[in-house]
Amino acid sequence: MPPIKLPPTPASAYNENRRANTLLLAQVRELEAAVRAAGRRVIMGHPETEGQVAAYIRELNRALYKQVLLPVMKRRPLRPPATASAASKTTRSPRARKRTKLRAPRKASRPRAARKSARKQGRKR
Secondary structure, X not given: OOOOOOOOOOHHHOOOOOEOOHHHHHHHHHHHHHHHHOOOOEOOOOOOEHHHHHHHHHHHHHHHHXXXXXXXXXXXXXXXXXXXXXXXXXXXXXXXXXXXXXXXXXXXXXXXXXXXXXXXXXXXX
């Protein structure tokens, strides 16, 4: 039988900033159920992007693998990776980052001695 030739996977097949589709989210739910069935509590995560789903699936697979191989013992509940959800909310455009770097320096305040003498004399700062 001749081998079946498959076309290469396009680079656009995975985009970590793209919203996760229903199939990926269903896989996350199934993995969470499998980890629970293996005897570990799972605090449900709500990944939104493909990158967050990939990180969460990695954690769930690792937990399931360890749960099956290691002896039964009490473990803390599995939480979704914090970096995945926080990273998407704090992502700023390169332009915004550039603007913050180019801000003018803050105006220098009066020296401490001058502030103390002003307070002693009853003047406002």
